[in-house]
Amino acid sequence: MKFIVQWKGQPGVQQSAINRFLETGGRPPENVTLVGRWHVVGELAGVAIVEATDTSGLAAMMLQWGDLLSFTSAPALTDEELGAALTALKAASN
Structure with missing residues (x-):
């Protein structure tokens, strides 16, 4: 499943975040791509x-940076995935 993550x-x-990013990339x-x-x-x-296949990887990613950054996240769909869901919804309502 895809997620939109904002921080x-x-x-x-700022300097601590810069240093960590330069050290870790x-x-x-x-388990997160x-x-x-x-x-x-x-x-x-x-x-x-x-x-990520589940939210445990997403949680681990946020915890790695949680002392420096605040996060929001939400599940995300591509246009194709949303189109398929909308098509299924339309078919079910007919």
């Missing part, structure tokens, strides 16, 4: 699309 830095942690846990990640220019914030 924002806690006040005063920001790699997610083994990073599809893509984008950073807000001039702000300690960003968004990533990740794929």
Whole structure:
């Protein structure tokens, strides 16, 4: 399952976050696949699309950075996945 993960830095942690990212490359846990990640220019914030078979990997990823960043996450669908769900909904309502 894919998830949209957004983060924002806690006040005063920018240098610590920079150092950790440079040391680790920001790699997610083994059971999480990073599809893509984008950073807000001039702000300690960003968004990533990740794929995980369950939420335990997602939780581990957030806990790795939880002392520096706050997170929000939500399940995500591609256009094709949403289209299939909408088609099934339409067929069920007929």
